[in-house]
Amino acid sequence: MQQLNAIKFTNQGSVTLRVRSEQSDQTSCRLCFEIEDTGVGIAPTEVESLFKAFVQAEAGNKLNQGTGLGLAISQRFVQLMGSQIRVQSTLNQGSIFYFELGVNLPQAVCLASELPKQRVIGIAPGQPTYRILVVEDVEENRRLLVKLLTSVGFEVRQATQGVEALSLWESWSPHLIWMDLRMPIMDGYTAIKRIREHPHGQETVIIVLTASAFEDEREKALMAGCDDFMSKPFQERLVFDKLAQHLGVEYIYTVVGKDSPKLFVDSLSPEDLAVMSSQWLEQMYQAAYYVDPEVMNELIKQIPGSKSTLSRSLIDCINNFKYDQIIELIRPLLPNPL
Structure with a gap:
């Protein structure tokens, strides 16, 4: 809220937000917040009533904006966290609003190594x-x-x-x-x-x-x-x-990850696919040539359960868009490839 006020009452110059930490021990620290502006400033006689509800400084009354509740609400929030908003201000030079909060530091936890x-x-x-x-x-x-x-x-x-x-x-x-x-x-x-x-x-x-x-x-x-x-x-x-x-x-x-093994298909040879019928090979070749993964997955289901390595290799290849490798493996087995 005070940052908005700082912008509203600063026609030229700057508005600066600062946050710094001051560590007390290994388990806690203090966070220090400051908002400094080069705005119209606040007269010393007005500082005491600045945080009262429905009360505005002279600059606020001149602008005819707001209800005078912003600083009162902000102060209440900070008080609920165990601190107090304070202000330093010089008329026609600017203001600094600041407060400190004590916080507990998180404790380091040993996490189990993530499974692949x-x-x-x-x-x-x-x-x-x-x-x-x-x-x-x-x-x-x-x-x-x-x-x-x-x-x-x-x-x-x-x-x-x-x-x-x-x-x-x-x-x-x-x-x-x-x-x-x-x-x-x-x-x-x-x-x-x-x-x-x-x-x-x-x-x-x-x-x-x-x-x-x-x-x-x-x-x-x-x-x-x-x-x-x-x-x-x-x-x-x-x-x-x-x-x-x-x-x-x-x-x-x-x-999945940087240490993922090489594609199963890298270890295949045309002889591994020679166990399938010529009709199956022709259909798989055509599906790979025309990039049709749905047909290819249907054909893979026809591979015998005893050839699970072949199934895994081809599925791995499809999911990594290695259609060209499948084509090259089947090509030597076909009499008239495309």
Whole structure:
């Protein structure tokens, strides 16, 4: 507040804010605050009443601005913290308002070394093709979630409101639905109720997407029949954790960080891919050539479980945009490559 006053009553010159610390011992210190201006100053006779409520100095009365409460409130705040605002001022030369606060210093804590961060790069071989339905009317949110899920190998479809979601649920039977609550035409609450009323409606896991922190909204969604919640904006790790929790999905991971290992694909040779059929090789080559990660992830699911290293290598390659390496590995195995 006093900084605003300093600016208001300083027509020329400067307004300076200073903060310095004076350490008392290893556990505490004093913080010193000063606001100095080169403004109109305050007469000695007015200093005593300066911090009283609804009282203004002569300069304030001339400007006809404010209520005379600013300094009184500021003083009360500082008093609650155990200090007092003081003032030094010379009429027509400027003022200095200052106060000190005693604070406790934080104590150093030994933190355990952080574990390497892992990032999901694919679905482990030998699992079913998981069908995931994303129901979200905000295009940016919907596209982000769809891209995240398809990039690791989930089969994904999307809807923008409840009626469309019900139609897809009936015709496609997804394993899990990410359901937004607030949508036009038919909202998420109604869509969940309609699904749960169906004889097979309990077979689908429904996780609500919500930006609300209100407990009554969550209770309403639970009463409608949802299985879980995820807050927006969502975190990548939490998305995959929820899928693993409710569907039992197992993933292939890579370590994230400066010490991350080299791509698995660097250790592959054309002979490693020769175990796959010529039709599969042709399709994978075409998908890599035209940069189609969705088709490539679908083809990777056909790799036998005994060749998990091959699956991990190709998934790692897709997630790091190394399509050219896949092309070069397959090229010698094809009679007439592009």
